[in-house]
């Protein structure tokens with residue numbers, strides 16, 4: 001008798017649960033929306049209108065990963081053809097990084113990645129250099145530009161032109177990342 005009662009109770013409980021799920025699916029927010037809402041960072045904006053379906057607020061990146069991709073159109077100003085050995089120096093608010101040297105190339109490809117701590121109104125200065133063995137290295141070009149504000153996980157191309165494009169073009173990839 002007890003078994004029968006409890007199985008009847010279980011039946012109604014299951015029926016009720018199914019009803020709740022059905023109602024939720026028909027008129028409520030989607031499971032994904034609820035999950036996003038529940039997993040959002042505490043204190044994060046839930047959307048101005050308070051709707052659960054509002055996109056989860058992605059925080060601004062505190063660090064940015066800078067990949068030095070490639071340069072093209074570099075002028076051949078060195079002692080002879082194949083003597084331009086480009087490398088890149090990144091300077092950003094006291095942080096400094098130097099890429100590898102690509103020997104004898106006017107269209108170098110690097111793929112070197114560096115991490116910068118983002119500072120308010122920070123300016124990125126990029127120097128394109130030529131390594132020389134018999135004299136000190138030459139600066140082929142320099143450009144300064146503010147870093148764009150990135151959200152965490154956002155990736156953008158960042159193209160720099162030297163001497164208005166006459167001195168070549170350098171492509172970087174920027175990705176917003178969190179502070180570890």
Ligand SMILES: [Ca+2]
Pocket residue numbers: 078079083130131132138
């Ligand atoms: Ca040189």
Ligand SMILES: [Ca+2]
Pocket residue numbers: 078083084085130131132133
């Ligand atoms: Ca050189």
